[in-house]
Amino acid sequence: MKTARIADIIESSNETLPEFTARLMSRITKGGRDECWPWTGEQRRGYGRITCFCSGKRRMLSAHRAAAWLSGIAVDGLLVMHSCDNPSCCNPKHLSAGTDADNARDRDSRGRNRQPSGEMSGKSVLCNKDIVVVWHAYRGGVRQADIARSLGVDPGTIGAIVHGKTWRRVSEGMGVVFSDG
Numbered sequence: 001m002k003t004a005r006i007a008d009i010i011e012s013s014n015e016t017l018p019e020f021t022a023r024l025m026s027r028i029t030k031g032g033r034d035e036c037w038p039w040t041g042e043q044r045r046g047y048g049r050i051t052c053f054c055s056g057k058r059r060m061l062s063a064h065r066a067a068a069w070l071s072g073i074a075v076d077g078l079l080v081m082h083s084c085d086n087p088s089c090c091n092p093k094h095l096s097a098g099t100d101a102d103n104a105r106d107r108d109s110r111g112r113n114r115q116p117s118g119e120m121s122g123k124s125v126l127c128n129k130d131i132v133v134v135w136h137a138y139r140g141g142v143r144q145a146d147i148a149r150s151l152g153v154d155p156g157t158i159g160a161i162v163h164g165k166t167w168r169r170v171s172e173g174m175g176v177v178f179s180d181g
């Protein structure tokens with residue numbers, strides 16, 4: 001698997017990082033924070049591609065991979081996966097980095113039951129949509145243990161969410177106000 005370091009490519013290209021970022025972003029149709037952000041530029045097998053020129057040589061970068069990297073996800077040596085199954089999507093919230101094994105597991109779990117893992121961490125079992133479900137249930141008076149069981153996670157995972165220890169930005173984005181902040 002060839003995964004040239006994005007930083008190296010941009011460094012040796014004829015563009016500065018802000019120029020590259022602007023060019024990349026100009027080809028992404030940004031939607032809502034949880035929506036897919038499709039790539040409008042060149043594509044191959046559904047995946048967006050962006051060309052860089054490094055001392056006269058063309059180097060292709062995957063658009064979603066570059067988008068993930070720009071958002072701070074560590075992608076070097078890893079695959080960048082979509083939690084949304086939409087290859088052209090460049091919303092960093094739908095992207096995570098993982099190994100081939102993670103990718104296979106992800107596909108597997110998706111086929112069998114619910115939303116895949118992913119979101120920014122690449123390790124998390126829950127996704128943004130689950131957090132919406134958690135808050136809806138919690139506010140409706142469902143016990144944390146029952147929410148946990150329905151999502152197939154540990155009760156402590158739900159406790160951490162409702163106390164703002166994890167997924168805080170997503171929760172706050174939904175209008176949740178934590179007493180300690």
Ligand SMILES: [Zn+2]
Pocket residue numbers: 035036037082084085086089090091094
């Ligand atoms: Zn998406």
